[in-house]
Amino acid sequence: MELNDNEWRTLKIIEISMKHYEWVPLFEIIKKTKTNKKEALYRLRILDKHKLINRSSYGYRLSHWGYDALALNTFIKKELLSAIGGKLGVGKEGDVYNVILTNKREAVLKFHNIGRTCFSMGKRYRSYLAEKRHISWLYASRLTAQKEFEVLNELFPIVKVPEPIEQNRHAIIMGKIDGAELKKVDLKKLDVDIYKLFWDIIEEIKKMYKLNYVHCDLSEFNILIKEDGDFIIIDFPQALNINEEGQKFDKIPGEFSQDIEFYLKRDIGNILRHFKKYGINEDLNKIYNYIIGG
Numbered sequence: 001m002e003l004n005d006n007e008w009r010t011l012k013i014i015e016i017s018m019k020h021y022e023w024v025p026l027f028e029i030i031k032k033t034k035t036n037k038k039e040a041l042y043r044l045r046i047l048d049k050h051k052l053i054n055r056s057s058y059g060y061r062l063s064h065w066g067y068d069a070l071a072l073n074t075f076i077k078k079e080l081l082s083a084i085g086g087k088l089g090v091g092k093e094g095d096v097y098n099v100i101l102t103n104k105r106e107a108v109l110k111f112h113n114i115g116r117t118c119f120s121m122g123k124r125y126r127s128y129l130a131e132k133r134h135i136s137w138l139y140a141s142r143l144t145a146q147k148e149f150e151v152l153n154e155l156f157p158i159v160k161v162p163e164p165i166e167q168n169r170h171a172i173i174m175g176k177i178d179g180a181e182l183k184k185v186d187l188k189k190l191d192v193d194i195y196k197l198f199w200d201i202i203e204e205i206k207k208m209y210k211l212n213y214v215h216c217d218l219s220e221f222n223i224l225i226k227e228d229g230d231f232i233i234i235d236f237p238q239a240l241n242i243n244e245e246g247q248k249f250d251k252i253p254g255e256f257s258q259d260i261e262f263y264l265k266r267d268i269g270n271i272l273r274h275f276k277k278y279g280i281n282e283d284l285n286k287i288y289n290y291i292i293g294g
């Protein structure tokens, strides 16, 4: 897909104008791009052909693919990305792709796509509310990407998490690990000390906690393990910052938040449940106290 500068600019104008319009009217696009109607319509036809925008009788708006394309183009303009490869995974909230950086290094690109299910509703019957939800999808997706990138920056390299490389809009570029989800791996077939691996994971949770974070979606799905038994923890958009959580509920600093306790215990419980299969039986409360203890 090749767009010229004018077409990219038109796409960006539509993106920006979506703050004020559900459907950006043609006159607004003409005004902002400082062009005439014929030229504007020509550019819009090209954007539409590439499915970067949606059209209605009210005007135009960015499509999912259009938002992806804007983020990708920014990475390419920054001379960071050189190639995008196949899909690594499709999560509930986003698609993950293999990419190659301009320095030849392999990495992964994760697009956050919040609320895309409501996006696929029938066009004709889409309600006003759904339209609003679509607008918030754009911002919510960007916010979660920002959040995940921020958390990775806080944790890397102290905790075993992917290296945060760059973030733009709803997209994150991060270091790649050649591993499989713990869920899919039979640890007995790997050359690893399973008991040690279990405690290594607990150790990472403790380090995270010391840096004021609780993952909140930790399980065998969000731990990637390499052949040699090394691992990383991924998927941080829902992580909680212990201090911020305290402030939100007007707590005295250092005072215990029940939310934190709930999520931390749930994370530990998931790991315990998974390792039970391998004959590891540890006490949840004991591990919990170990993690929050000094």
Ligand SMILES: Nc1ncnc2c1ncn2[C@@H]1O[C@H](COP(=O)(O)OP(=O)(O)OP(=O)(O)O)[C@@H](O)[C@H]1O
Pocket (backbone or CB within 6 Å): 088, 089, 090, 091, 092, 093, 094, 095, 096, 108, 110, 162, 174, 175, 176, 177, 178, 179, 181, 221, 222, 224, 234, 235, 236
């Ligand atoms: N840094 C990485 N290196 C290698 N593979 C990765 C990396 N990050 C993500 N993946 C792959 O992509 C999948 C989805 O990533 P992630 O869990 O971050 O996304 P998600 O959309 O939040 O998924 P979920 O539905 O689990 O919430 C992972 O399970 C993993 O297979």
Ligand SMILES: [Mg+2]
Pocket (backbone or CB within 6 Å): 091, 221, 222, 234, 235
């Ligand atoms: Mg995940």
Ligand SMILES: [Mg+2]
Pocket (backbone or CB within 6 Å): 091, 092, 093, 217, 235
């Ligand atoms: Mg997730």
